[in-house]
Amino acid sequence: MTQQTDPKPADASSKISDILNHGALNLALAIGYRTGIFDAMDALGEPVAADDIATAAGVDPRYLKEWLGVMVCGDIIALSRNEAGQERFHLPKPYGDLLTRRSGNANLGVYTQEIPLLTHCAMEPVIKGFCTGDGVSYSHYPRFQAFMTELANAKHRQVLVDRFLPAVENGKIVKQLQDGLEVCDLGCGEGVAALLMAQHFPESRFTGVDVSREAIEIARQEAARRGLKNVAFFALDAVNMKDDPTFKEAFDYVTAFDAIHDQTRPSEALESVYAILKPGGRFSMVDIAAHTDIAGNRNHPMGPFLYTVSLMHCMPVGRVEGGAGLGMMWGKEKAMEMLSEAGFQKTEVTEIPDDPFNFHFFCQK
Ligand SMILES: C[S@@+](CC[C@H](N)C(=O)[O-])C[C@H]1O[C@@H](n2cnc3c(N)ncnc32)[C@H](O)[C@@H]1O
Numbered sequence: 001m002t003q004q005t006d007p008k009p010a011d012a013s014s015k016i017s018d019i020l021n022h023g024a025l026n027l028a029l030a031i032g033y034r035t036g037i038f039d040a041m042d043a044l045g046e047p048v049a050a051d052d053i054a055t056a057a058g059v060d061p062r063y064l065k066e067w068l069g070v071m072v073c074g075d076i077i078a079l080s081r082n083e084a085g086q087e088r089f090h091l092p093k094p095y096g097d098l099l100t101r102r103s104g105n106a107n108l109g110v111y112t113q114e115i116p117l118l119t120h121c122a123m124e125p126v127i128k129g130f131c132t133g134d135g136v137s138y139s140h141y142p143r144f145q146a147f148m149t150e151l152a153n154a155k156h157r158q159v160l161v162d163r164f165l166p167a168v169e170n171g172k173i174v175k176q177l178q179d180g181l182e183v184c185d186l187g188c189g190e191g192v193a194a195l196l197m198a199q200h201f202p203e204s205r206f207t208g209v210d211v212s213r214e215a216i217e218i219a220r221q222e223a224a225r226r227g228l229k230n231v232a233f234f235a236l237d238a239v240n241m242k243d244d245p246t247f248k249e250a251f252d253y254v255t256a257f258d259a260i261h262d263q264t265r266p267s268e269a270l271e272s273v274y275a276i277l278k279p280g281g282r283f284s285m286v287d288i289a290a291h292t293d294i295a296g297n298r299n300h301p302m303g304p305f306l307y308t309v310s311l312m313h314c315m316p317v318g319r320v321e322g323g324a325g326l327g328m329m330w331g332k333e334k335a336m337e338m339l340s341e342a343g344f345q346k347t348e349v350t351e352i353p354d355d356p357f358n359f360h361f362f363c364q365k
Contacts, residue, residue: 021074028070030116033099033109035059037067042096047080047088105158105354110151115305117144118312126312135264135319138212144313145215152192152257155355160193161200163353168284168362173253177201181252184209184276186238186269187259191219191231198223198231206231207251209238239268242275251276254283258358261287261330262314264323270342277365283344285335285361286352292331302357332359339363 007015032038040057041048050068054061068089071077078090096102099109121144125136138145165174177183180203185194188208198206208231210216216235223231241247254273263269273283288306290297297303310328319325326334332349339347344363352360 025070025074025076026112027116028067028074029076029099029109029112031067032071033112037064038091038096038099038109039101041077041089041091042093042100042102047078047082047090049086050089053089107154110154113147114309115312117147118309122312122316126316129316129319133319135321135323135325136316137320138317141313141317149190149192152189156192156196156257159352159354160196164286164355164360165197167350167353168360169282173282176252177204180204182250182278183207183253183255184247184251186254186256186273187211187263188215188219188233189259190215191222191233193255193257194231194233195219195222195226195228198228199226202230204230208233209236209241211235211237238263238272239265240272242268242272247272247276249276249278249281252278252281254281255286256284257286258288260285260335261326261328262318264318264320264325266318266324266326267338267341270338270344274343274365279365281365283361283363283365285339285363286355286358287335287361288328288330289351289357289359290329290331292329292333296331297329306357335361 035057037053037057037059041053044053044056050065051061053068054064057064068077072079072089076091076095078092080088080090082088091099098106099112101107101109103109118141121141122136125140128134129136165177168174173181177197178201181201182205183194183197184207185191185197186209188194188210189212191208194206194208197204208216208219210219210233213235216233219233223233236244254277256273260266260269277283290300290306297307300306307329313328315325315327318327336347336349339361344365346363348362350360350362352358
């Protein structure tokens with residue numbers, strides 16, 4: 001057993017104070033991102049009066065002043081005085097690079113929304129879950145679901161077609177998609193990935209499946225709006241596909257982006273994947289890059305954040321009706337074990353270009 005040294009009381013106290021300050025800053029950062037204050041300050045580009053920021057961002061000056069207090073005390077926004085001794089506020093460029101809508105792939109502003117949104121949606125049902133063990137249904141998370149789609153939109157648009165797919169089997173899958181494959185995207189949500197792939201690979205046919213009727217309706221409307229004829233969407237529980245003759249050995253390639261660990265019956269969902277693939281068909285599962293044991297994640301740079309998102313969303317939605325409740329941090333070892341139990345004899349696990357949060361689990365039937 002390894003020896004663990006307990007922290008001194010003073011260390012523990014200053015750590016908790018830091019956490020209180022950082023938690024408060026996360027909330028204020030989320031407000032600054034959502035209201036566009038960071039974008040406005042970034043565009044102003046120099047130290048200015050609070051009223052000028054309020055005008056540029058279109059926000060109330062009194063609320064802004066209180067918010068500036070948080071940001072200055074948190075060392076995010078720089079405070080100076082002009083020659084007349086009046087206060088001037090400035091967003092340093094390194095923060096503008098991370099907290100504005102121009103940040104692109106480096107945008108961390110969008111992630112500041114996550115914990116406040118989850119607190120708003122699920123604090124009470126999750127606390128109740130600590131007593132009852134019950135899951136929390138998706139209906140508690142309407143704004144969080146919309147946020148996840150926004151996140152998926154940004155991620156898939158930047159990574160899927162240009163970086164992820166070309167790396168699968170050293171470009172072989174892209175060549176085959178250009179020639180024409182039958183593809184199923186499982187847990188497709190509002191269809192962001194399936195729609196993008198359908199647009200880029202007109203010779204292939206895409207089937208998006210999700211248990212959420214609302215998400216499928218949105219995906220269908222978007223396909224119609226874009227005039228795409230090579231994509232269809234079905235509101236189905238992935239688990240039922242394995243017993244549906246329509247889908248038996250129907251696909252050359254199945255994808256699941258962040259869509260297995262949330263499911264209530266993930267083992268059966270993976271059995272479905274195996275059943276709907278043609279012999280020799282391939283499966284790309286993109287899921288969180290973590291270890292199954294907590295100890296393996298101790299040095300993960302975003303460990304507490306990811307476990308919290310899992311605690312507040314992934315694990316409880318997966319526990320509904322006695323579900324497995326794997327949680328987002330189910331980890332590589334558990335994922336490999338479950339893929340093997342579903343029938344996949346060999347799984348290759350690789351990192352994904354520009355996506356440090358996920359692994360690519362690649363299997364062949
Ligand atoms: C985190 S979202 C990922 C959505 C999408 N793949 C993306 O990358 O944006 C997980 C999705 O899995 C879906 N899902 C959960 N359980 C499911 C099930 N049993 N069958 C099919 N889809 C399911 C949810 O409705 C949700 O849309």
